[in-house]
Amino acid sequence: MRMNVVFVATLVWAAPLAAQQADSLPPGVTAATIADGKKIFAGPGLCSACHGPAAKGVQGLGANLTDKEWLHSDGSYEALVAQITAGVPAGKSSTGVPMPAKGGASLSEAQVRTVAAYVWSLSHAAAR
Numbered sequence: 714m715r716m717n718v719v720f721v722a723t724l725v726w727a728a729p730l731a732a733q734q735a736d737s738l739p740p741g742v743t744a745a746t747i748a749d750g751k752k753i754f755a756g757p758g759l760c761s762a763c764h765g766p767a768a769k770g771v772q773g774l775g776a777n778l779t780d781k782e783w784l785h786s787d788g789s790y791e792a793l794v795a796q797i798t799a800g801v802p803a804g805k806s807s808t809g810v811p812m813p814a815k816g817g818a819s820l821s822e823a824q825v826r827t828v829a830a831y832v833w834s835l836s837h838a839a840a841r
């Protein structure tokens with residue numbers, strides 16, 4: 714009987730942990746979303762032109778997107794979606810270079826959410 718109590722207690726303790734790990738991706742984001750976002754980043758999104766192919770930033774252009782330092786938002790998934798949609802005006806850019814809305818690319822809202830998932834994953838190692 715005593716063994717059973719310990720066993721049940723372990724299950725009760727471990728279950729939320731497992732759920733938390735599965736929940737660590739933002740709602741609606743899967744590993745496939747992140748992989749698709751990477752393709753948009755390097756391709757039709759034009760992002761790599763200013764942020765570099767590995768998103769580590771280009772001196773005097775786009776910021777490093779792989780660290781946890783966010784200049785223009787709190788770095789949460791929804792904040793990144795909003796920020797990529799809006800771009801960065803020259804007056805707010807630390808380099809004085811603006812980021813056009815959606816990087817100047819003609820991305821759909823869904824494509825912006827997809828590329829934002831990739832950007833989010835870069836500073837969340839567990840997602841990769």
Ligand code: HEC
Pocket residue numbers: 754758759760761762763764774775776777778782783784785786793796797801805806807808810811812813815816817818828829832
């Ligand atoms: C024409 C160049 C250019 C393109 C193209 C571009 N960006 Fe940017 N991006 C910038 C600049 C400039 C900033 C502001 C950097 C600064 O303030 O130092 C910025 C900032 C950002 C930020 C905010 C970084 C922070 O620290 O808060 C994110 C996220 C971002 N870009 C994502 C993207 C994505 C995703 C794409 C493709 C859809 C993209 N960018 C395309 C130039 C560009």
